[in-house]
Amino acid sequence: xxxxxxxxxxxxxxxxxxxxxxxxxxxxxxxxxxxxxxxxxxxxxxxxxxxxxxxxxxxxxxxxxxxxxxxxxxxxxxxxxxxxxxxxxxxxxx
Amino acid sequence: xxxxxxxxxxxxxxxxxxxxxxxxxxxxxxxxxxxxxxxxxxxxxxxxxxxxxxxxxxxxxxxxxxxxxxxxxxxxxxxxxxxxxxxxxxxxxxxxxxxxxxxxxxxxxxxxxxxxxxxxxxxxxxxxxxxxxxxxxxxxxxxxxxxxxxxxxxxxxxxxxxxxxxxxxxxxxxxxxxxxxxxxxxxxxxxxxxxxxxxxxxxxxxxxxxxxxxxxxxxxxxxxxxxxxxxxxxxxxxxxxxxxxxxxxxxxxxxxxxxxxxxxxxxxxxxxxxxxxxxxxxxxxxxx
Numbered sequence: 004x005x006x007x008x009x010x011x012x013x014x015x016x017x018x019x020x021x022x023x024x025x026x027x028x029x030x031x032x033x034x035x036x037x038x039x040x041x042x043x044x045x046x047x048x049x050x051x052x053x054x055x056x057x058x059x060x061x062x063x064x065x066x067x068x069x070x071x072x073x074x075x076x077x078x079x080x081x082x083x084x085x086x087x088x089x090x091x092x093x094x095x096x097x
Numbered sequence: 098x099x100x101x102x103x104x105x106x107x108x109x110x111x112x113x114x115x116x117x118x119x120x121x122x123x124x125x126x127x128x129x130x131x132x133x134x135x136x137x138x139x140x141x142x143x144x145x146x147x148x149x150x151x152x153x154x155x156x157x158x159x160x161x162x163x164x165x166x167x168x169x170x171x172x173x174x175x176x177x178x179x180x181x182x183x184x185x186x187x188x189x190x191x192x193x194x195x196x197x198x199x200x201x202x203x204x205x206x207x208x209x210x211x212x213x214x215x216x217x218x219x220x221x222x223x224x225x226x227x228x229x230x231x232x233x234x235x236x237x238x239x240x241x242x243x244x245x246x247x248x249x250x251x252x253x254x255x256x257x258x259x260x261x262x263x264x265x266x267x268x269x270x271x272x273x274x275x276x277x278x279x280x281x282x283x284x285x286x287x288x289x290x291x292x293x294x295x296x297x298x299x300x301x302x303x304x305x306x307x308x309x310x311x312x313x314x315x316x317x318x319x320x321x322x323x324x325x326x327x328x329x330x331x332x333x334x335x336x337x338x339x340x341x342x343x344x345x346x347x348x349x350x351x352x353x354x355x356x357x358x359x360x361x362x363x364x365x366x367x368x369x370x371x372x373x374x375x376x377x378x379x380x381x382x383x384x385x
Contacts, residue, residue, distance in 0.1 A: 019347040021317035030336040
């Protein structure tokens with residue numbers, strides 16, 4: 004996960020905040036996904052045009068979590084969202 | 098209540114059934130229902146039983162019975178499988194759920210097959226709480242209020258439930274070829290409610306591992322996932338339809354009407370289940 008990269012929500016994805024969690028619907032496949040509170044916060048910030056590093060720092064400031072644990076969890080989440088075509092990452096070096 | 102214009106087509110399986118897009122299978126892996134879609138219609142195939150053509154707007158259904166399928170089976174397939182799917186095309190919300198009239202409104206029970214939806218509907222109805230549907234729960238939203246529409250005035254039950262819950266003189270419809278469940282027609286002792294009722298609560302049925310009656314609130318996310326999992330929905334290939342459905346379910350799931358219900362699946366527990374649910378609904382209603 005490159006901290007200067009920017010995350011964008013894929014255009015075919017609908018999201019609804021349900022309490023502190025979020026449910027996603029991929030309109031292309033008809034598949035539903037749910038995000039826990041931290042994942043939901045990431046999703047919310049990913050829609051604002053911030054870089055992955057900025058999103059990581061924002062979440063670190065909001066949650067009682069160790070740096071290394073958060074980095075690992077976010078890297079796994081971003082990889083999963085990209086693999087499922089729910090998230091598009093633009094290179095910060097482009 | 099929504100209506101569907103029903104017609105009988107030619108007999109025999111259709112030679113030109115389009116390539117299926119997806120399937121529903123039974124727990125043992127047997128193919129139960131194949132779905133296909135063309136520019137003009139949705140197509141449903143119940144292998145060995147019948148094909149159905151459903152217009153894209155859900156307003157017209159044509160039946161093509163396979164050789165050897167009797168009328169009772171065809172009626173059963175139409176009422177319990179095809180009609181709810183056609184109604185979903187008309188923009189309404191249809192779920193795998195039962196509903197009964199209780200405390201001046203309706204309570205609904207959502208669950209997978211075997212979780213006790215029909216048993217609960219029959220047990221409430223046999224105690225004077227009219228049933229609205231035993232499956233194919235159809236909801237209409239008007240100004241933030243959800244109304245449960247009555248469906249066919251019959252309840253499908255396994256033999257042990259029928260024997261335990263329904264009086265001996267109840268009228269049964271003719272047996273059908275694909276299930277050993279009986280269809281019990283409503284009567285004065287098993288009454289069906291014929292008017293739409295305002296929905297009070299939705300209970301998501303647990304798997305029966307509880308050793309007592311338990312009712313717990315669920316989060317909006319859990320409610321939404323529950324609604325998704327129990328939706329009858331025919332058109333899952335059109336993004337606009339999927340988006341509209343998702344939006345409708347999201348709005349509904351945000352309401353504080355969803356709970357998880359579990360209880361030991363014993364007939365001697367049902368009276369207690371009734372009492373607890375009635376108290377639970379009554380306690381949540383505003384004082385009059």
